[in-house]
Amino acid sequence: TLPLSEVDPEIAQALADELGRQRGTLEMIASENFVPRAILQTQGSVLTNKYAEGYPGRRYYGGCEFVDVAENLAIQRAKDLFGAEHANVQPHAGAQANVAVMTALMDHGDTMMGLSLAHGGHLTHGMKLNFSGKNYSIAAYEVEPDTYRIDMDRVREAAKAAQPKVIVAGWSAYPRQLDFAAFREIADEVGARLWVDMAHFAGLVAAGLHPNPVPHADVVTSTVHKTLAGPRSGFILAKEDLKKKIDSAVFPGQQGGPLMHAIAGKAVAFKIAGSADFKEKQERTLQGARILAERLTAPDMAELGISVLTGGTDVHLVLVDLRESQLDGKQGEDILHEVGITVNRNSVPWDPRPPMTTSGLRIGTPALASRGFGEAEFREVAEIIAAALKPSPDVEALRARVVKLTEDFPLYDGLEEW
Numbered sequence: 001t002l003p004l005s006e007v008d009p010e011i012a013q014a015l016a017d018e019l020g021r022q023r024g025t026l027e028m029i030a031s032e033n034f035v036p037r038a039i040l041q042t043q044g045s046v047l048t049n050k051y052a053e054g055y056p057g058r059r060y061y062g063g064c065e066f067v068d069v070a071e072n073l074a075i076q077r078a079k080d081l082f083g084a085e086h087a088n089v090q091p092h093a094g095a096q097a098n099v100a101v102m103t104a105l106m107d108h109g110d111t112m113m114g115l116s117l118a119h120g121g122h123l124t125h126g127m128k129l130n131f132s133g134k135n136y137s138i139a140a141y142e143v144e145p146d147t148y149r150i151d152m153d154r155v156r157e158a159a160k161a162a163q164p165k166v167i168v169a170g171w172s173a174y175p176r177q178l179d180f181a182a183f184r185e186i187a188d189e190v191g192a193r194l195w196v197d198m199a200h201f202a203g204l205v206a207a208g209l210h211p212n213p214v215p216h217a218d219v220v221t222s223t224v225h226k227t228l229a230g231p232r233s234g235f236i237l238a239k240e241d242l243k244k245k246i247d248s249a250v251f252p253g254q255q256g257g258p259l260m261h262a263i264a265g266k267a268v269a270f271k272i273a274g275s276a277d278f279k280e281k282q283e284r285t286l287q288g289a290r291i292l293a294e295r296l297t298a299p300d301m302a303e304l305g306i307s308v309l310t311g312g313t314d315v316h317l318v319l320v321d322l323r324e325s326q327l328d329g330k331q332g333e334d335i336l337h338e339v340g341i342t343v344n345r346n347s348v349p350w351d352p353r354p355p356m357t358t359s360g361l362r363i364g365t366p367a368l369a370s371r372g373f374g375e376a377e378f379r380e381v382a383e384i385i386a387a388a389l390k391p392s393p394d395v396e397a398l399r400a401r402v403v404k405l406t407e408d409f410p411l412y413d414g415l416e417e418w
């Protein structure tokens with residue numbers, strides 16, 4: 001019954017400091033968000049105590065009647081939200097969802113084709129040190145050197161040459177929408193399964209502001225904690241014919257007891273994601289990214305060799321291209337950190353600088369949209385970022401403008417006691 005502050009003051013302090021950091025800075029890491037209070041509650045709930053190996057109604061433990069309610073709600077809501085035939089809500093995280101899909105669809109050594117990591121793909125789509133790259137033969141497709149977009153004719157050529165068993169469409173750093181219908185056609189032409197990893201853009205899909213991959217793909221994976229703004233975790237959507245394979249690949253294939261507190265949080269997140277407020281927030285997310293892209297492609301930035309890849313964005317992030325700039329990705333990340341804006345440096349395709357330095361910044365708007373930012377605030381943020389990336393910025397003045405925004409949009413009000 002003792003509070004955390006008495007049981008473990010050091011951890012309580014770390015939690016309090018992190019709350020202070022989130023409140024006092026502008027979070028613009030494209031893969032992050034702020035979960036609603038209701039989701040913090042599920043995550044800190046007694047459901048963390050429960051073992052529930054198996055699936056609702058078919059558990060290997062007693063006492064699962066209430067966690068079954070939570071998991072059934074999460075499954076039904078995920079299916080309804082995305083129009084899916086089957087949902088598995090047990091993956092602990094996005095990477096686990098992806099491992100389950102790979103093991104369900106492929107045998108060791110089979111060929112998989114995904115967007116190369118250097119061009120915006122994810123580690124789990126074939127990076128050589130990852131489970132994917134170690135266990136499968138990987139053929140990658142890339143963006144085009146002139147447009148920085150994925151050209152579907154080139155994907156078709158690559159697929160015909162590699163004859164993959166699985167094609168994965170999805171990204172961690174790409175500012176445009178994918179053509180799922182074309183991916184489907186190509187998969188059919190070469191006899192591959194189509195897997196879409198919508199981890200980044202699932203919230204946009206849920207809001208109807210991005211094409212839905214579910215009708216086109218055999219299987220769709222996602223995280224819940226990015227644009228979807230739910231608990232840190234993953235889930236899988238599949239066509240009915242893959243239901244058994246997917247479920248057994250998750251459990252007993254690679255996971256033990258599901259995290260029922262996280263699954264309850266997923267149910268809440270899917271419920272919220274079906275609301276009009278959620279859609280309005282996703283509209284602000286997209287608007288913010290567009291404002292940022294416009295500002296960072298203005299002539300004063302071009303003069304400094306700063307631009308954004310593909311010249312704009314259709315999603316919740318922009319990729320700042322610093323290849324022609326004196327400033328590198330590391331310096332850009334550091335200066336923005338000094339003014340109180342958190343982003344991550346990111347390699348751009350054909351990056352001349354090493355991975356620890358990079359020539360890019362990935363900047364996303366989901367967390368600030370959750371915080372309540374609209375057009376006026378995103379314009380101010382864009383001005384602050386543009387000024388920070390110029391030579392000799394007035395860090396103190398910019399930091400003061402950041403503080404003003406954070407004070408105007410308080411975060412987790414009243415959440416102090418642990």
Ligand code: PLP
Nearest residue numbers: 093094095122171172197199223
């Ligand atoms: N898939 C994509 C496209 C991602 O961007 C990410 C996370 O960055 C993941 C999967 C993995 O998610 P997690 O970090 O929850 O394992």
